[in-house]
Amino acid sequence: MTRWAGWILQSLGLLHLVVLGxxxxxxxxxxxTGALWNLPREEFVHPAGAAGAFWVxxxxxxxxxxxxxALVxxxxRREVRVPPFIxxxxTAWAFVGAAIMEPTPMILVLVPAVLLIRAGKDRPVASR
Structure with a gap:
C-alpha cells in the first residue's frame, strides 16, 4: 500500500507540472529573462500572466x-513505516482544497492519503 501511495503522489505531482506547464x-x-524579479505587490496578491503561470x-x-x-x-523499500500523520x-489538505475550490483534482490526494493511513495501522514501528 505504501509503495502505491508513493507512486500516486509522484504521478499527481508530475501530472500537475506537465499539464499546467x-x-x-x-x-x-x-x-x-528575470521578468518576475521585483514584481509590484499587486502581482503577489493577484498573480496573472507570467507570475500566475509560475505559481500554478x-x-x-x-x-x-x-x-x-519519492520519500514514501x-x-x-527499506520497510520503514511512514507515520500515519502524513x-x-x-487528507486534511485535500478536504480543505476541495472545500475552497470545486471542481478540483486535489481530492485525488485522498487515495494515497488513505493508503498511508491504512499502511500505518497494518505495520508496527520497527524497533532498533
Whole structure:
C-alpha cells in the first residue's frame, strides 16, 4: 500500500507540472529573462500572466508532492513505516482544497492519503 501511495503522489505531482506547464509555455521566456524579479505587490496578491503561470506550475506544491512520493517510496523499500500523520495531513489538505475550490483534482490526494493511513495501522514501528 505504501509503495502505491508513493507512486500516486509522484504521478499527481508530475501530472500537475506537465499539464499546467504545457498550458503556460508562452511564459517560459519571461521567467528566464528575470521578468518576475521585483514584481509590484499587486502581482503577489493577484498573480496573472507570467507570475500566475509560475505559481500554478513550478511554484506550486507539485514538486514537493513529487519529493514526498519519492520519500514514501524510499521508506517503503527499506520497510520503514511512514507515520500515519502524513496520511492524515494529506487528507486534511485535500478536504480543505476541495472545500475552497470545486471542481478540483486535489481530492485525488485522498487515495494515497488513505493508503498511508491504512499502511500505518497494518505495520508496527520497527524497533532498533
Amino acid at each position: 504545457a498550458q503556460n509555455t508562452q511564459y517560459f521566456g519571461d521567467w528566464l 506550475s513550478i511554484g506550486s506544491f507539485a514538486l514537493p508532492l513529487i519529493l514526498l512520493g 517510496l524510499s521508506l517503503a 496520511g492524515w495531513a494529506l
